[in-house]
Amino acid sequence: MKAPWVSIESFPLHLGEEVVVKGWLANKRSSGKVAFLIVRDGTGFAQATGAVGEFFTRSELKEMAKVPLQSSIILQGVVRKDDRAPGGYELALSHFQVVAEAEDYPIQNKEHSVEFLLENRHLWLRSQKPHAVLRIRNQVIMGLHQFLQENGFTLIDPPILTPAACEGTTTLFELDYFDLGKAYLSQSGQLYMEAAASAFGKVYCLAPTFRAEKSKTRRHLTEFWMLEPEAAFFDWQDNMELQEQLVSFVVGRILDSCQEELATLERDLTPLTKIKTPFPRISYEQAIEILKAKGFSAEWGDDFGGDEETAISEEFDRPVFIHHYPAQIKAFYMQPDPDDTRLVLNDDLIAPEGYGEIIGGSQRIHDYQLLKNKLEENNLPLEAFQWYLDLRKFGTCPHSGFGLGIERMVAWISGIHHIREAIPFPRQIYRIYP
Amino acid sequence: MKAPWVSIESFPLHLGEEVVVKGWLANKRSSGKVAFLIVRDGTGFAQATGAVGEFFTRSELKEMAKVPLQSSIILQGVVRKDDRAPGGYELALSHFQVVAEAEDYPIQNKEHSVEFLLENRHLWLRSQKPHAVLRIRNQVIMGLHQFLQENGFTLIDPPILTPAACEGTTTLFELDYFDLGKAYLSQSGQLYMEAAASAFGKVYCLAPTFRAEKSKTRRHLTEFWMLEPEAAFFDWQDNMELQEQLVSFVVGRILDSCQEELATLERDLTPLTKIKTPFPRISYEQAIEILKAKGFSAEWGDDFGGDEETAISEEFDRPVFIHHYPAQIKAFYMQPDPDDTRLVLNDDLIAPEGYGEIIGGSQRIHDYQLLKNKLEENNLPLEAFQWYLDLRKFGTCPHSGFGLGIERMVAWISGIHHIREAIPFPRQIYRIYP
Numbered sequence: 058m059k060a061p062w063v064s065i066e067s068f069p070l071h072l073g074e075e076v077v078v079k080g081w082l083a084n085k086r087s088s089g090k091v092a093f094l095i096v097r098d099g100t101g102f103a104q105a106t107g108a109v110g111e112f113f114t115r116s117e118l119k120e121m122a123k124v125p126l127q128s129s130i131i132l133q134g135v136v137r138k139d140d141r142a143p144g145g146y147e148l149a150l151s152h153f154q155v156v157a158e159a160e161d162y163p164i165q166n167k168e169h170s171v172e173f174l175l176e177n178r179h180l181w182l183r184s185q186k187p188h189a190v191l192r193i194r195n196q197v198i199m200g201l202h203q204f205l206q207e208n209g210f211t212l213i214d215p216p217i218l219t220p221a222a223c224e225g226t227t228t229l230f231e232l233d234y235f236d237l238g239k240a241y242l243s244q245s246g247q248l249y250m251e252a253a254a255s256a257f258g259k260v261y262c263l264a265p266t267f268r269a270e271k272s273k274t275r276r277h278l279t280e281f282w283m284l285e286p287e288a289a290f291f292d293w294q295d296n297m298e299l300q301e302q303l304v305s306f307v308v309g310r311i312l313d314s315c316q317e318e319l320a321t322l323e324r325d326l327t328p329l330t331k332i333k334t335p336f337p338r339i340s341y342e343q344a345i346e347i348l349k350a351k352g353f354s355a356e357w358g359d360d361f362g363g364d365e366e367t368a369i370s371e372e373f374d375r376p377v378f379i380h381h382y383p384a385q386i387k388a389f390y391m392q393p394d395p396d397d398t399r400l401v402l403n404d405d406l407i408a409p410e411g412y413g414e415i416i417g418g419s420q421r422i423h424d425y426q427l428l429k430n431k432l433e434e435n436n437l438p439l440e441a442f443q444w445y446l447d448l449r450k451f452g453t454c455p456h457s458g459f460g461l462g463i464e465r466m467v468a469w470i471s472g473i474h475h476i477r478e479a480i481p482f483p484r485q486i487y488r489i490y491p
Numbered sequence: 492m493k494a495p496w497v498s499i500e501s502f503p504l505h506l507g508e509e510v511v512v513k514g515w516l517a518n519k520r521s522s523g524k525v526a527f528l529i530v531r532d533g534t535g536f537a538q539a540t541g542a543v544g545e546f547f548t549r550s551e552l553k554e555m556a557k558v559p560l561q562s563s564i565i566l567q568g569v570v571r572k573d574d575r576a577p578g579g580y581e582l583a584l585s586h587f588q589v590v591a592e593a594e595d596y597p598i599q600n601k602e603h604s605v606e607f608l609l610e611n612r613h614l615w616l617r618s619q620k621p622h623a624v625l626r627i628r629n630q631v632i633m634g635l636h637q638f639l640q641e642n643g644f645t646l647i648d649p650p651i652l653t654p655a656a657c658e659g660t661t662t663l664f665e666l667d668y669f670d671l672g673k674a675y676l677s678q679s680g681q682l683y684m685e686a687a688a689s690a691f692g693k694v695y696c697l698a699p700t701f702r703a704e705k706s707k708t709r710r711h712l713t714e715f716w717m718l719e720p721e722a723a724f725f726d727w728q729d730n731m732e733l734q735e736q737l738v739s740f741v742v743g744r745i746l747d748s749c750q751e752e753l754a755t756l757e758r759d760l761t762p763l764t765k766i767k768t769p770f771p772r773i774s775y776e777q778a779i780e781i782l783k784a785k786g787f788s789a790e791w792g793d794d795f796g797g798d799e800e801t802a803i804s805e806e807f808d809r810p811v812f813i814h815h816y817p818a819q820i821k822a823f824y825m826q827p828d829p830d831d832t833r834l835v836l837n838d839d840l841i842a843p844e845g846y847g848e849i850i851g852g853s854q855r856i857h858d859y860q861l862l863k864n865k866l867e868e869n870n871l872p873l874e875a876f877q878w879y880l881d882l883r884k885f886g887t888c889p890h891s892g893f894g895l896g897i898e899r900m901v902a903w904i905s906g907i908h909h910i911r912e913a914i915p916f917p918r919q920i921y922r923i924y925p
Contacts, residue, residue: 062724064643064692079724081689081886099692099723100643129888131724157857159885179683179878180885182690191691195646202636209498209534212629216916217651217699218664218714220923230652232666232676235705235920242666249613249916252925255515256616257625258498258533264699265651269669280652289533290496290513290565423591444613444925451593451614452515454563482650482683486669489654491686491878 058133058152066100068146071136078103078132078148081183082159084166087122094121094150095143096132101317102185104142105132107150117153127159127183144317171475178482179491189318190478194467196314198263200307201284201461205261208299210286213253215246215262221441228268230279242267247458248390248445250287251421254456255448261286263463271486275475276363276413278464280484287458293392293402293420296457297378300406300416301336303461304376308332311470324472328409331374336406338378344369360386367411376415380404389431392420392455404459412469418459425449492567492586500534502580505570512537512566512582515617516593518600521556528555528584529577530566535751536619538576539566541584551587561593561617578751605909612916613925623752624912628901630748632697634741635718635895639695642733644720647687649680649696655875662702664713676701681892682824682879684721685855688890689882695720697897705920709909710797710847712898714918721892727826727836727854730891731812734840734850735770737895738810742766745904758906762843765808770840772812778803794820801845810849814838823865826854826889838893846903852893859883 060075080098087093092107109115124130133152138145164180174181181187202212218232218240234240246262253260266283286299308329311319319326339347348355351368355361361369361379370377381400384393391401403419422428428449432442439446467479477483482491494509514532521527526541543549558564567586572579598614608615615621636646652666652674668674680696687694700717720733742763745753753760773781782789785802789795795803795813804811815834818827825835837853856862862883866876873880901913911917916925 066643079888080692099645099688099690099694127886129723129886156889157887162885177878177881179686179881182687188690191647192645194648198646199636199640202633206633209500211533211626212632213625213915214628214699214716216714216918218701218918218923220925230666230668232664234923235703237921237923240923249925252613253616253915254533256533256622258514260533265648267652271669280650282648289563441924444611447611447613451596452561452563453591454513455590481647481687484650484652487671489650489652489668489671489674490875491654491683 058131058154060133064100065096065098065103065144068103068136068144072138072146073135075133075135075151076148078105080130080132082124082126082128082130083183084126085122085124087118090115090118092118092121094132096130096148097183101144103144103146103148104139105134105148105150107153112151113153121153124155125159125162127162129156129159130154131156175477175483175488176490182481185321187478189321190467190471190473191481192318193311193315193471194463194479196311197307197467197470198463200310201263201303203310204303204306205286208259210259210261210288211253211257213250213257213260213262215243215249215264215285217243217265219243221438228270230267230269244268245283245460246285247287247460250285250458251456252444252448254287254289254458255452255454259286259288273486274363275477276465278476278480278483278485281476281480282463284461284463285458287456289454289456291420291457292455293380293404293418293457296418296420296459297336297338297380297404300378300404300418300459300461301334301376304336304406304416304466305332305334307466308470319471322471322473328374329470333375336376336378337373338380338404341379341382341400344379347372358383358385363413366407366413370407370409370411370413373409375409377407378404379407387419389435389437390419390421390428392422393427408465408469410469410472412465415465415469416459416461418457420455420457423449423453423455425453492565492588494567498534499530499532499537499578502537502570502578506572506580507569509567509569509585510582512539514564514566516558516560516562516564517617518560519556519558521552524549524552526552526555528566530564530582531617535578537578537580537582538573539568539582539584541587546585547587555587558589559593559596561596563590563593564588565590609911609917609922610924616915619755621912623755624901624905624907625915626752627745627749627905628897628913630745631741631901631904632897634744635697635737637744638737638740639720642693644693644695644722645687645691647684647691647694647696649677649683649698649719651677651699653677655872662704664701664703678702679717679894680719681721681894684719684892685890686878686882688721688723688892689886689888693720693722707920708797709911710899712910712914712917712919715910715914716897718895718897719892721890723888723890725854725891726889727814727838727852727891730852730854730893731770731772731814731838734812734838734852734893734895735768735810738770738840738850738900739766739768741900742904753905756905756907762808763904767809770810770812771807772814772838775813775816775834778813781806792817792819797847800841800847804841804843804845804847807843809843811841812838813841821853823869823871824853824855824862826856827861842899842903844903844906846899849899849903850893850895852891854889854891857883857887857889859887
């Protein structure tokens with residue numbers, strides 16, 4: 058076939074042209090004289106129509122109608138506008154070639170259990186909804202890069218193999234590292250980003266992180282991707298401004314660039330169009346009051362679970378910052394509030410619609426002695442953290458940063474229930490295949 | 492200080508304006524009446540000049556001259572053009588504030604051992620050369636994303652925790668995974684990209700990969716980042732075209748956007764300006780001939796080491812493809828050459844100037860039975876690879892892809908000798924700190 062190979066996504070640019078499409082047969086029906094094929098090529102789904110006449114005999118059309126679903130095919134034809142066709146365009150076929158016939162495809166057009174679908178994730182990716190979610194994920198990640206790069210942040214990849222834990226020691230994956238003893242899979246790149254912020258000013262990483270947590274909730278994975286910006290000379294309020302700008306930028310980008318994917322997912326767009334700065338800010342204490350008023354038995358010092366986060370988020374039409382948590386329920390490195398050292402200068406950003414925490418951020422302790430005390434209080438090995446303490450010896454400054462969970466962000470924007478569907482190959486405590 | 496906080500990088504946009512800079516004291520000298528400070532803020536280095544007069548008394552200037560190097564400082568002043576100043580601009584100081592004085596800084600303006608510098612990598616990042624290399628790394632990575640996104644590739648993150656080895660089983664990091672037995676750190680995302688290519692057409696990942704290799708060469712790390720594009724319906728020649736376009740695009744972007752960094756590294760730009768498509772292509776057999784003519788004892792079936800790669804690359808002024816290697820020295824998944832099944836449809840891309848292999852790519856086996864045979868020949872567990880075999884059952888098609896080593900690419904473009912300096916926090920068999 059001699060016509061140019063184009064993507065289905067680009068059909069609007071090729072109206073009236075003869076083009077080649079390479080893809081897979083996603084669906085089909087036939088009226089005897091006309092075969093309607095739905096072809097997918099990874100960029101979209103399109104209808105291709107073959108008719109008895111100039112290009113196909115009746116028996117060729119019969120053969121075409123027999124080709125099994127998911128077979129790889131190459132088509133040639135003219136791109137035509139057709140409002141009745143899915144996507145609004147169709148390909149009027151002149152050539153049809155089967156590259157390889159598929160065997161009986163395990164995923165049928167019926168209800169399958171999620172377990173079955175996850176076991177077949179390598180195939181399930183081809184279905185319309187997973188495909189749409191991961192196209193949104195691609196745009197979310199590129200949007201995060203774009204915003205941070207345009208705002209002077211440098212991407213600094215963190216190490217994954219680390220000599221010590223960053224948050225808690227009970228949820229670490231450990232492995233043998235040659236003659237150096239144990240190494241641990243990173244739970245966060247933050248500490249390394251703090252070092253990099255003293256060298257590059259504003260930095261971020263976007264990397265896999267690991268938690269050997271036995272949680273089975275819809276918000277947990279053992280392996281997930283996290284965006285972690287860190288900025289020197291940023292205080293906790295600068296930090297929140299950065300977060301709301303970043304989140305609203307990315308949501309805006311998805312509304313612009315992923316209309317088809319959002320439609321496939323039947324995502325209600327109304328809540329997303331409301332995601333504009335500034336986001337509301339409430340203190341931890343105010344959050345406790347909201348919960349009490351709603352009948353929760355919340356007391357000062359409690360951490361919030363999914364239900365509490367959902368109840369709070371229902372009070373607002375956009376993400377809400379909760380700041381000034383009690384130090385006792387937060388990580389050792391957070392800067393105490395100078396006005397009330399029981400509290401820290403942190404924030405959690407809670408997504409609307411019950412999607413829970415998508416960001417956790419804070420100003421970091423920049424005083425050497427205070428940080429050393431905190432490490433000791435938390436029984437963390439000073440030796441492994443010496444380099445981290447060093448940062449407070451040589452030109453320390455107030456600095457802040459945050460971690461944004463990619464899968465939680467994607468699940469929220471896509472409107473899907475469980476974050477395992479927001480990552481291509483999810484890892485859970487009972488799943489490491491495929 | 493009330494003036495706007497700006498980056499040193501943006502000085503050309505603020506000529507004649509009063510601005511604030513927040514950063515660290517990188518160097519200083521004083522003539523008694525004038526203090527010349529070199530300040531760095533992560534985006535660049537600039538000279539700031541304080542003079543006895545309107546803004547500073549003689550004793551204030553004396554104090555200023557005593558501030559230790561690497562102290563965090565906030566400056567205010569007017570941006571002026573000064574061709575004698577490093578970078579071409581200087582800040583005429585009106586305010587000077589020390590945020591935190593640094594203790595005696597371990598990295599002095601003298602020769603340190605690389606071991607010492609790597610042990611202090613968290614501080615060494617602040618020095619001009621490491622800073623320049625990692626700014627180039629940032630631009631390389633963003634250039635790779637940009638090219639691939641503009642060419643219709645979707646970013647699909649691969650899993651890091653995997654149930655089986657992709658290449659060789661002797662160099663795997665293994666760990667306990669709950670009740671599921673052993674898990675292994677990914678050596679490559681390729682197999683997963685092949686699954687994704689059947690769903691998205693053209694995909695790529697950019698993720699950390701791990702090899703528990705005991706190699707101590709300047710081209711090896713135990714943890715490194717790899718770009719792995721994969722495209723359905725691409726044959727081995729399409730694959731090479733994609734590679735040369737990608738590499739020449741990124742080199743062009745670096746020449747445009749990192750002039751200052753390349754100058755800091757004293758990188759000879761002449762070889763980089765020659766990196767234009769098409770790149771030369773030679774067969775493995777031709778490569779053997781070149782080596783023999785240069786006095787190497789190379790025989791058909793030998794793999795090439797660093798010396799051989801350098802000798803071959805010296806014959807060309809741009810990266811060179813070597814294709815059609817013997818199957819016996821390449822990975823199990825490579826498509827045999829239909830004209831000579833002793834060979835595979837692969838390519839290695841060898842960088843100029845002795846930087847060795849930066850890309851390894853191939854067309855993949857798309858036939859079910861052939862792939863199954865290869866897995867068995869290589870004693871790989873069929874069960875763990877069932878999902879990978881599945882891809883050949885349900886709409887298989889010719890497809891190709893490659894792996895590009897980020898650190899090798901950055902080392903080459905930056906002109907640095909050892910790839911450990913091309914990653915922020917290198918991991919080697921004897922190094923996991925900081």
